[in-house]
Each structure stands twice: as structure tokens, then as C-alpha cells.
Amino acid sequence: MFDKFRLKEVLVEYKKRFVQQQWPNEKYKWEAVQCFQLNWDVNSDDFAQMLTKALAQTANLLASVNNFPARMITKFAEIAPEEVRSMYIELYDESKDLYERVANFKNKSNTLLERYGNGAAQHYQYENAIMTYLWLRYPDKYYIYKLSEVKAVSSELESDYRFKKGAYADNIRNFVAFYDEICAELQQDDELRNLLNSQITSTCYPDPELRTLTIDVGFFISRYWNKEEEGPKADEWWPTDYTPALTVEDWIGLLGDSEVFNDSSLEIMKRMKDYGGKATCTQLAVKYGETKNFYNSGSQALARRVIAKTGCPVMARDDESSRLWPVLYVGKDANKDEEGSYVWKLRDELASALDHVDLTNVPLYAQLPEGEDGQHYWFLNANPKMWSMSSMPVGEVQDYTLFNDNGNKRRIFQNFIDAKAGDMVIGYESTPVKQIVAVFRVSAEQDGQRIYFEKLEGLSSPIDFATLKACPELEKMEYFSITQGSLFKLTKGEYEFIIDLIREENPAPTSEKTKDEYSKEKFLEQVYMTEAKYDRLVAVLTKKKNIILQGAPGVGKTYAAKRLAYSIMGEKDDDRIEFVQFHQNYSYEDFMMGYKPVEDGFELKYGIFYRFCQKAANHPDKDYFFIIDEINRGNMSKIFGELLMLIEADYRETKATLAYNGLSFSVPKRLHIIGMMNTADRSLAMIDYALRRRFSFFDMEPGFDSEGFIKYQEGFANDTFNTLIDRIKELNREIAKDKSLGKGFCIGHSYFCNVDECTDEWMQDVVDFDVLPMLAEYWFDDADKLQRWENILHGVFQ
Structure with missing residues (x-):
């Protein structure tokens, strides 16, 4: 019915x-x-x-x-x-x-x-x-x-x-x-x-x-259905024409009567007083715990007992709830920036009476962290060497036993009994990690033996224990008072505060945000490459997962890498791209993880690649791209460590134990690595062979003959520019034939791009400050050849 x-x-x-x-x-x-x-x-x-x-x-x-x-x-x-x-x-x-x-x-x-x-x-x-x-x-x-x-x-x-x-x-x-x-x-x-x-x-x-x-x-x-509440809508305290006619002394006597003010009533009063004497039920629930209905129904029940005890006047209203709460409070609509819909303020006489009674033994915070729809909030503490939350894929469900290996109940056993399907869980890994690394949800409540947690999100930037401990808003967390155990209560306010901390470093995905579309055609329009080479490049990267764009300076390696990622994603989404540049001092600790000094010792900190893998793992249906500039300038074995195996296409999502913390880790399938390498830098040794096997190498060549560059060149309609490009192409043919150089040292097209106006001054600057210094390095032992090409290039402007 x-x-x-x-x-x-x-x-x-x-x-x-x-x-x-x-x-x-x-x-x-x-x-x-x-x-x-x-x-x-x-x-x-x-x-x-x-x-x-x-x-x-x-x-x-x-x-x-x-x-x-x-x-x-x-x-x-x-x-x-x-x-x-x-x-x-x-x-x-x-x-x-x-x-x-x-x-x-x-x-x-x-x-x-x-x-x-x-x-x-x-x-x-x-x-x-x-x-x-x-x-x-x-x-x-x-x-x-x-x-x-x-x-x-x-x-x-x-x-x-x-x-x-x-x-x-x-x-x-x-x-x-x-x-x-x-x-x-x-x-x-x-x-x-x-x-x-x-x-x-x-x-x-x-x-x-x-x-x-x-x-x-x-x-x-x-x-959508919301029945409008009755009552005044003006921004003023209401009612103005009713009072229960109870003095401060009357209220003091009632506060001492346990048949009127029971334990839950005193909790409501103490929390109202602590909040400043006025609050919405939602605000009280967020800060102190319990549900909104605890404060709403509890206040109405208290008002009934006050009326029955004192015989005080009752407000004449059809709606019983609107007749009852004015015995204790006056009220008004909440502002837009206030949580909740209606604000209650303690009647002056009741507020004064509360100053005269001892509420020391009345708990300020609720013992059971229950949300407004019956949802609870939890802090799950796990040993990462037994269960690594961070390496667990998003969407996977992990069962957790209610009894330890000896058959004894886990500490705070009641928490496992109270946890219900749908409850939200903060995932914390204990020593040596000591960080919040994930957000979970109870997917199925305990069945007498196990409880089940589903991973909703992994954190690319985990939250340290020290950060949590330093927040006064969290000082009453059950975890801080009872450090031994696995599952700890959180009030809704504590949970939302921790979520705010998480969101500061781990922004929630903004799927509704409109992103600019990006296509193969757009790539070919901006990156001067033939369509056939683009198709082959995409095919190689998709299959191998890791590729190095190699070529001389100026062939547009860095410019192409980001736009290659855009074209595969189909949109310009920089949230799914990470960029880093290697150098001689770059280390595994910077790339993956390592212990860094803090005030009271050392703490394990995660590196940029580890965090990016966690970010990609949160969205297994999307492509992510990690771009490494100057990849051959770093010590490959030192930087990659055990990743040399994990980045291979065949070993993606295969878990391996990390050297620093002994925990398991895997690289997501749809994470692509794009490296860039300057083949003209003879001061660097060849790239590590072990890493070379994990990457495909794609030659980036000058794009002067590509359809995109030809359109760009025609747009200037400048004879001098056309002549200069012809001379550069002749120069590249000579460099390619030079046995001590080769095509990897050719002059790239990007030196001649990205200008709105093609002037003689700009072209001469490119020749004098970009091209000729490079040729001086190439032919440092052949002054005649260098002089000949200096004359040829300067002759363009005669």
C-alpha cells in the first residue's frame, strides 16, 4: 500500500x-x-x-x-x-x-x-x-x-x-x-x-x-520531485508571534530532568551551542556526525517532552513539525553558501540556561559516523606488503577477512559489522608507505567471514601521514586514538575534509569540460610530415607502446610528440599528458620513488612516473602519454630500474616488486611513452641497449617537402624565402652524403617556422645564429667547406 x-x-x-x-x-x-x-x-x-x-x-x-x-x-x-x-x-x-x-x-x-x-x-x-x-x-x-x-x-x-x-x-x-x-x-x-x-x-x-x-x-x-516546505521565505528569524514563555530558570530545571533532556537531547544542545548557537541540521551532521534526521527528529521529540512536562503554549500550525521546533528555536532559510535548507537558532533563554549547566560528560562528536542516507565513512589501514592498494586496478574488488591468521577477531571488530555496502572508504597504506593512496567503496557487507572493498580511484599524489596529523580538523579521528587495527570510523565531516585534501593534489576528472577536438588532419596541418609516415608512426606506437623520435635539432620532435598524443586521443587533453626532461643527475628517486628528508627523518616520496601511472590506472579506457625530452641524456638503467621490464608491451599490467618499498607495481596498458633524442649530439654515448630493446626508434626528418610545409611556404609568397629553402635542401643533401655525419644531422624545418611575417632580417638571423653555428660544429676540421656554405647562404640575400 x-x-x-x-x-x-x-x-x-x-x-x-x-x-x-x-x-x-x-x-x-x-x-x-x-x-x-x-x-x-x-x-x-x-x-x-x-x-x-x-x-x-x-x-x-x-x-x-x-x-x-x-x-x-x-x-x-x-x-x-x-x-x-x-x-x-x-x-x-x-x-x-x-x-x-x-x-x-x-x-x-x-x-x-x-x-x-x-x-x-x-x-x-x-x-x-x-x-x-x-x-x-x-x-x-x-x-x-x-x-x-x-x-x-x-x-x-x-x-x-x-x-x-x-x-x-x-x-x-x-x-x-x-x-x-x-x-x-x-x-x-x-x-x-x-x-x-x-x-x-x-x-x-x-x-x-x-x-x-x-x-x-x-x-x-x-x-526531481521535491515537495516545497511550508513556512516563511523571508530572510528573518521566525516565528515572531510565538514564544513558549519559558524563563532561563525554567530551562535550567528542564536540562536537569533526564526524562525531558535525555542523552541524545543533550548532545544536540551541546553541538548547537558549540556551533555558535545556530546551525542547520546538515551543518551539525557534517561537523559532529549522526544524520540530519537525528537532529531534526530529536529536536521535535524533545519539544514534545517539554510541552508535556510544562504545559507551555504550542504554536498553532497544521504541520506538527512546524508547531514543535519553535519551542526550542527560531529559524530562517539558509543562505546559498550554507549547507542545509533551514537554520535553527537557540532561543535566548535556552542558550543562557546552557551556560549554567555542566555538559562536560556529554560527547561533542558522534560515535557512529553515519551519513544522511545511512552511509558510513571509514579509514582502512592496510599493510602494503600484504595488500598493495596502490597497485590494485580501479574497479577491482578485494575481500578482507574479519579474522586474522590465528582465527581471532580483528581489532575494533564492531566496525566490520557496522560497515554496509555503499559506505565510502579512505585507503591508507601503513609502513613503509604511510600515505593515503586510494578511495574505496564497500561493495558488499560482511558475510561472517569477509567484507569486500571496490577500488574507485587511485591517487597520483598520495597524502602523507604527516599532512593528516598536522590538521586540527582531524585530531579526533579514531585512527589517531587507536592506532592498532584495520578499519576505523570517520565522521562525515572528517571524510569530506580528507576528500578536500585529496582533491587539492588529485583533481576529480572533469568529463563535462569541453575539449578541443584534434584529428590526424590537424596533425598533418601543423606537423610537417607525410600522411604515410604519420600512419606508420601511429601504428608503431600503438603496437610497441614505447617509441623514441630521433633526429637532428629543428625537425620538430618535441612539437610533434604532444600533437601525436592529441591526434591519438582525438582531443587536446593536457590532463592525460606528462612531460619531463632527462639530464645527467636525473635519478630513479625523481622518476619512480625514493626517500626524501623531512623534519623528523626521511619519508618515502613518489616520483613523476609513478604518480602518472596511478593517474592513468584510474581511467583504463583512455590513452595516456608520458613524454621524455632528451631521453639519451639520462642514465637509463639508473632511472628506469625494474621498469625496463614493466614498460614492455607484453608486460603491461604485469606486477613486479619495487626495489625501494618491496611493493608490487604495474604500468597501465594504455600508457604510451614517447622519448625524444637528438642524433646530432655527439657528446653523448649511444642509448643503453637494454632500453633500446623496449623502444622503437622513429626517424624524424626535415619536412620541407611535406604538403603542410609547402602550403606554409606558399603563404609567404616570398622569393628570398623560397631561395633560402632551396639552399637548405641542397645543404641537407650534402650533409646526408657526408660519411662523418649522415641524414641524422640534417637541418630541420622548425628553424623556419612559427613566424607571422617573413622578413630578410629574420631569415638572416636564422642563418647566422642557428644554421651556421651548427655547421661550424659539424665541419670544425674542414674550414673550406664551412666557408663555402657560409657564402652560399649569405648569397641568398644579395
């Missing part, structure tokens, strides 16, 4: 928004069903291809940032089509119990993952996805199931149905029964049916039973 009048209120607003807002955004649900219905054929010869087509328009219904059910089930269908076919046949067998079918589909997905997962962490075939498959096949009987959504709908419509985390079978059965009741009400609404029919097109499932419309109404309630 549910409140049908509340549903009618929702539908009034839903109908207003349907044509302009709801339908354009949600039409794809009806199209997804139609697509499935047209393509589904369980007896298809190519089951995998058929399934892919059938699910082609499900979009975010079966895919999101960290959830890929459609992708996984179609991949399994490619590998084991008959096994997956039998799973769907059983799922769609209406003669069997609903949840039995759902559970069997999920269990068989576990088997597929073990056999064919190829290292994947999850199969993603859970209740939400499986109920979506049922809805697609039988859209006149089933609905899309999301626990958070149905809980919100149940709460808003004040239904009798209950939904609990972990109660999978009961939740599914209650969900179907609940939505059947809602659907029955919608079917009686002719206006709503006509509204839907007016928008349905040939690409949409007609939805005669309005099941898909029921799904959409539920989505609307959970996402």
Missing part, C-alpha cells in the same frame, strides 16, 4: 514537465525496448551478434562510469555463446520463481568470470542489470530495478514496502509488487495515457500496459 494522494500530486508536476523535459531526455527507454524486441532471437546462429544488436540502444541503462554489464555479457557471449544462450533461456522461463531465475543468472555469471574473465574484477550481472534484461524481454510485466531509486519512491509515497541492503530476494519481490500498484493507478489516468501516446513514435515501444512509463515516473520521483 502507498499514499495515492501523494502520487497524484507527483503526477500533476510530471505531466507539466513531460513533453518539454521528461520525454526528450527519457525517450531512449522506449526505444531500447523496441530495439530489443525487433532483434531478440534466442535461436540465432550468431548469438553474440544478435545479443549485441538487441542491447545496442540501452545506453546508460546497462553501462555507466564504473559498471559495464552489457559489455561483459556480450563479451562472454562471444567466448561461450551456448552457455550465455542457456542463461537467457532460463531467465526468460516464466514458469519458474522470479528471484530464483535472477539468482541463477548471477551465479552462472560468476562461473563465466572464473573461466573467461581474463583477469576482469567483476561480471556486473547483478539485480539491476538482470531485471533490465527481464524488462526488455517482457516490457508488459517487468520494470527496471534500482535499490536507491525504489527506496526513494517508497519513502516519498509513504508505502508499506521495505527495502534493505543485502535482502536481495525480498527487495525484488517487494519492488515488483510496489510498482504493480503504482502502474495500476497510472493505467486509470486517461490524461497520462493520452500524453504518452501523443509522443510515441515508430521507433518506440507502444507501452500498452504503461510499465515503462511507471519506471519513468519512479525515476522522476527519485530524481
